[in-house]
Amino acid sequence: MKSGTLHVPRWLLSIEMLVCFVPLTLLGVAIVASAAKSVMTIRDAFLYLSVAAVGPIGLVVALRKILRYSRVLGKGTVLVLCLAAGWTLLAYTIQVVIDHAPVANWWREFVLIALLPAIGVGHLLVANRSAGHSSLG
Numbered sequence: 001m002k003s004g005t006l007h008v009p010r011w012l013l014s015i016e017m018l019v020c021f022v023p024l025t026l027l028g029v030a031i032v033a034s035a036a037k038s039v040m041t042i043r044d045a046f047l048y049l050s051v052a053a054v055g056p057i058g059l060v061v062a063l064r065k066i067l068r069y070s071r072v073l074g075k076g077t078v079l080v081l082c083l084a085a086g087w088t089l090l091a092y093t094i095q096v097v098i099d100h101a102p103v104a105n106w107w108r109e110f111v112l113i114a115l116l117p118a119i120g121v122g123h124l125l126v127a128n129r130s131a132g133h134s135s136l137g
Helices: 010-036 042-052 055-065 076-101 101-137
Strands: none
Touching: 010 042, 010 055, 010 101, 042 055, 042 076, 055 076, 055 101, 076 101
16 A cells, blocks of 8 residues: 555555554443443443444444555545544543543553544545545546
């Protein structure tokens, strides 16, 4: 996959996308399991699932891109990815600000839950932009 003049092999992109999106996908599975066992309310489960949604969405889009089922992402897909990643980043940042917890207590979760998915989406958008330009010329 070309990104500007940088060529990223599919196997490396696959590992990157797994690292970026699998943690939130697993979090989504854990949320559904917790809601099913009545450990959390349905209202809380929907809120947390909205934050974790970028995981499975990003994973599916990335796999489609890597397997080349979709060379260029559609505008709707790009919009959904951006909104999901933005919401996740915003929601987790607000939670950190509200909690006033020391950085040592939240930075790992912030990286896994908010930062890595945003980076993964960013890379997909850069790859999409490059694919769009190469298909035009």
